[in-house]
Amino acid sequence: MSFDVLDEHEQGELVQKWLRENAAAIAAGIGLGLVLIFGWRQWNSHQASQGIAAASQYQALADAVEAKKNDDALKVADALRKDFPKSAYAVLAALQQAEIAVGKNDLAGAASALDWARDHVRDDSLAHLITLRSARVKLAQGDADGALKLVDALPKDSFASTAAEIRGDAYLKLGRSDDARKAYEAALADPKDTLTLGQSNSLVRMKLDDLGGGAPPAAVPVTPAAEKPAS
Template sequence: MAFDVYDDYEQGERVQQWLRKNGVSILVGIALGLALIFGWQQWKSHRAGHEQAAAGEYSALQAAAATNKTSESDVRTETLMKEYSDTAWAVFAASERAQRSVMAGQFDKAAGDLDWAQAHAKDDTLKSLVSLRFAQLKYAQGKPQEALTALDSFPGKGFSASTQELRGDVLVKLGRQDDARKAYQAAIAAMGDSAPQRGVVQTKLDDLAVAGKQGA
């Protein structure tokens, strides 16, 4: 029993000595660990709020664009690009304004937005979207060969229906009707049965068939 008591006493003394030597570093380590955990939770909370705010701004942008409020659309796009440049919503906003600029014939403005979007696109989906917009810009500028080159270097497999339809349009411009027909067929195959654009692409395909019969 005496030895047991001594062993317990000696063990306690050794523990206390060890704590005196290492206690400060242990406490510092615990404090740092808690700080990291707290900091990580705070960062996640901030990030979630940041993304939510960007999504709200983008939703308001879409509503403005749908009602042709050009000034408001531009302001909200600029806000997303300046204050939320690290989110996908900013890339979507810049890409969509570029598309509207192409439709308005403002090619330089569209190119500027696409350059910005390309520099901030972080994943394959966003990169594919920007590449599609670049190809649409080249086609609208009357540069079908450059548009085809952009489509040939398309990253990822996203937006297949839109890219194949555009490829068909480009190939028609280049006089490659057989290849255009294959592209339109691929576009239709990539669409759902109820896709709004399905009828448009089918019409383009039918027009090619009529042109082929007339040229035979």
């Protein structure tokens, strides 16, 4: 007999029978659903509280930097990296550590902080910026080949002018003047890079001029004077 031709009583009996036979499974399913909902809410709450704590620590770091208390800033940055390694604030803290280290001429410390930041960053643009900073530190350490390796791994359209300038600096250290000249010319040819524009292109132009490079000013065409008609 088809289910749709059963009367209401028979349908009710079948439903009750099915419920009795599957009560355990239904209860387990409801319980699992409640656990998942509760767990999801707890996870979201935990993530929110972690974010607030990380932001609070980063503010403490910023305050210490502003007050020029570098030792305190480094301690807070270390705590951020340890307690919230997956947080964007930890990456920013590592960048601040690198900047402080450079100020102390501690290039090894700066390189280490930048390596950590590059390993933990999730934003592509920030990752590219960190790579450029790492390349500059390698140049300062005398590792021109290492700097070239980092810059050459970047996408061509990522901070192209700055990458070209660093590439030129690396070539110059390696004694490859022609390649350095071409790199500096490429840096000047792409004005879209805000990193280069922020410092103005004058420094790159000076580097290029020191190499005797750069296109000379365009000659102004001279229009020949009209001949006087013969008298």
